[in-house]
Amino acid sequence: MEESFVEETENNKETEVAPALIAVHPTEKSVAVAVGSELRVFDLHGDCSVSLVDDSGRSFHTDSIKAIRFGAKGRLFASAGDDKLVKIWTTDSWHCIRTVCSEKRVSAVAISHDGLFVCFADKFGVVWVVGLDDNSENQSSINTKGAPILAHYCSIITSLEFSPDGQFIVSADRDFKIRVTLFPKKPLNGAHEIQSFCLGHTEFVSCLAFVCSSDYPNGFLLSGSGDSTVRLWDFTSGSLLDTCEVGAEAGLVESDREEVCQPAVTDICASSDGSLVAVAIQSLHGVMLLSCDLSMGRLSVVKVVSMDISIPTSLGMSSADHLWMVTGVSSIPGTKFPSLARVRVFSGLQKDNLNTSKCGPILLKDTDVPGGEKLLEKLQGSLSIVEEEKVLEEAAEAVKTAMHNLLIKRPYSVEKRELRKRSRNDRKLKSC
Amino acid sequence: MMSYDSKANLKHNKSTGLPRKRFYRARAHSNPLSDSHFPVPITPYNVDYSEHYPEFFPSGQINNYNGDTTSSLEVKKIQFADIGCGFGGLLVSLATLFPETLMIGMELRDKVTEYVKERIVALRAANPGKYQNISVVRTNSMKYIPNFFEKGQLSKMFFLFPDPHFKEKNHRRRVISPHLLDEYAYVLQVGGIIYTITDVEELGEWMKACLEGHPLFEAITEEELQTDPVVKLLSSATEEGQKVARNGGQTFQAVYKRIAPSETENGVKNLGERSVLN
Incomplete structure (x- = not known):
């Protein structure tokens, strides 16, 4: 029994990976990606990669x-x-x-x-x-x-x-x-x-974003959670305005089994005019786009845009009409790949576009991405990323496990808890 | 020979029907940092008042007044909270002193909570119509205060003889701390009172310093201290207080009032008028 504890904690260490992150300058002057301990920045204005300088030594x-x-x-x-x-x-x-x-x-x-x-x-x-x-x-x-x-x-x-x-x-x-x-x-x-x-959330809250428009400059608060929902709040009063069951809407929640599997919302970002909200969800190969009616306080699903095989780990939007995404992880346990970052960009996000044309937002080809292949080479670390389904699946799984280990409370059986009490450090010291 | 009934009653005093403490022995301390595995209401609206106060809320439905304006009746809410109520001595004394005020004890140790529950049931049975306004819940108040009470809902909060946590590295486990006072200030109405007492001088100084340094609390005047009937109960009503008195120990109390923030402090005026919806 005691040994199984040790194993458990060791396993956790091993699976402690960090998802890749992306941040976009508010007017799209530059884009930054973080993978593991590495920070990569591309300057879109100067069309060059940035070398960071730290004078402090x-x-x-x-x-x-x-x-x-x-x-x-x-x-x-x-x-x-x-x-x-x-x-x-x-x-x-x-x-x-x-x-x-x-x-x-x-x-x-x-x-x-x-x-x-x-x-x-x-x-x-x-x-x-x-x-x-x-x-x-x-x-x-x-x-x-x-x-x-x-x-x-x-x-x-x-x-x-x-x-x-x-x-x-x-x-x-x-x-x-x-x-x-x-x-x-x-x-x-x-x-x-x-x-x-x-x-109102019934699991950990994973992300926050404000959505505001010219009519509502103070805006409203959006939150995503491990309970597979996105919620809209009047944050001055704390009242819940609307709940969007994004996991169920995307067809990811399997409730037929005894244990309901809820894919967590991992990131939310809102366009600067408040018309559109992009949501990243565990196990969703793509992004879910929501529209937000601020006068009614309502959230509704516009569409799910799928993206072949990758599940974005982080999202970014700027005043330009682009949705930036990164899929990646600091390390993939059990494979030879040290880290992974794949940057993709959607364009054509204007709401009218989405409503009228059926094609919806366009996933840009690598050569059409702002900054082009030069940007991808910097932010991804290399231009040719192995887009093997298996590798990306492994990466997604690793990120999911890490988030689960970090944020979900592990239920222990009564015996295990008793055992823990018995092996408490202060007791050990006394018996020494 | 022994029927189920008599077996159950063994834990209770034969003449008074009250539960006997010795059958509810528990550890003196509980770690507030560990993950909790008891149910917690998602919001204050989800607190089931009919379960706690059946005489006041007989309908059996959850006290759901979430934005619902159709129920024009002013719904009664909990106003006193005894944080770390222990064996419930204070609640029992307050119950008859403020018979129309709903109060709740919050306790982390489950066996102790069980005892208080039994005690209230027995008191209600022996004194019809009385003790209907007190109840107890097992929870970690350091984590879940906002799940139980709305902004400005409480008029009194009690912290009597809390765990002293002497070691400096364990100071963050203390139930009175500068950051937790922010949450207590949130659930207390302006003018609401926070009562603290301890027999540990070091902790008494700590609690006083925390309250003194907080911009939303102010010490109540000597005069108010003298006239407040609750102050006398702090040292006499609880089991812990009686123990201290028996041993001839000293107690250290700090009683503070929730005040409105000064405008210079936060630099924001007329917060109440600010509304996003309009």
Whole structure:
């Protein structure tokens, strides 16, 4: 019995892989992909790949990157992950302007819209803030620590977002919760005033996105979850406006078996005009497109666009009419491939397009992708990615297992729990 | 020989019908960090009031008032929460002091929760019409407070003789901490009161410092302390408090009021008027 425990934990270590991530500059000046500890950036404006510069003499990331994002204005970029470092980059020269050390592994990061603060969340549920105001004298610009502003009690925070007007910071966790907190003017003293909790998900919340339009500039909140739904919220009151059972809509939920299999929503992103929402779901070879009626507070499925054999792990949209996707993983256990990243782009996302023509969005050929093959060579690491079905399946499975291990509570039998109590560390010390 | 009934009653005192504590022995501590495997209501609307307060909610339906304006009646909600209620001494005292107020005890240790449940059942049976306003639930209040209560729902919260967690690395297990106070401030209405008491001086100082440093809490005045009938119960009503008194121990209390945020603090005005829908 005892041995089986050891095995279990070892297995978990082995399957601890990170999905590939993609982030697109708000006006599509550049695109970034993170695979494992590697951060790859392509400058679409200059039509060249970017080499990152870190003057602090520190190495780049040394462990899996778990979060990347551009600031709202595209001037700043942040990357963070398992090496407990948060790196903040200026996107005009791609210099690292700040490296922040976290006490724990970082699971999410967000940049305030005014570009003055970066918030990051660690795996123990604490959200930290760092001021980027260069005038403050008591901060060395090379290495800083964050100040804690709020906490979800010992829960992994999966996503962190600022509301469109910058008034609130929203954090989602694996205990099905979304917390909306007032982001104060002086955040270094903490964010104590909770505006609302958005409750309704019945599994971990995996991703958040805001959707807003010219009529609703303050926008609404979207969340995706392990319960295979996307939900729309009025985040100031915390009330649930609509639920879209995306797993069932895509025909992925098999309820005939005793154990209902719910593919988790892994990423959501909304177009800048709020007309369209793209959803990535485990086991869905493609993306699901939703439309969002903000006046009615309703979500509806527009269509599922399929994409041959790959399941995207991360999505990105810009003001240009493109949906960027990456499929990939930091390592594929049990194969000779060290890492994998496959970048694809959909175009033709205008809503009128989708409604009138039956062909819907077009999956661009590698040569037609913005930046062309040069971009793919940079972001994928190589132009010719083995598009073997088996490899991609393995990658998808590895990502799924890693997410499951991280976010789903393992049910232990009563005997196992008793056994655990008996092998507690403090007891062991006493008997020594 | 022995019938099922008499077997079940063995755990209860023959003359009073109350459960006997010695049959509900439990560990003194429970790890609040471990994953929980008990049911948790998804939202406060899913808390089944008819199960907790059958006399007040006889219909047997879930207290569902989620945005439903057809039920014009003001629905009664829980107003007092005893966090880490232990064997329920405070609840029992408060039940008759505030007979029209619904209150709930939250306790992480399942055997202790069982005891309090039995105790309330026995009290209700022995005193018809009384003790209908108290109940208990097994949960981890450090994680699930927002699942039970809406914003500003509570008027009193109690933290009596909480686990001291002496070691510094275990301070994050303490039930009063700067970050958890944000959540308590969320469920407490402005003017609501948070009561804390302990026999551990170090913890008393810690709780006081946390409350003092929080922008949404303010110490209540000496006068309010004197006139509040609940304050006297803090040290006398609970089993833990009686134990301390028996041993001639000292207690340290901190009683604070939930205040409205000052506008300079958050820099946002008229939050209530801001509505996305309009």
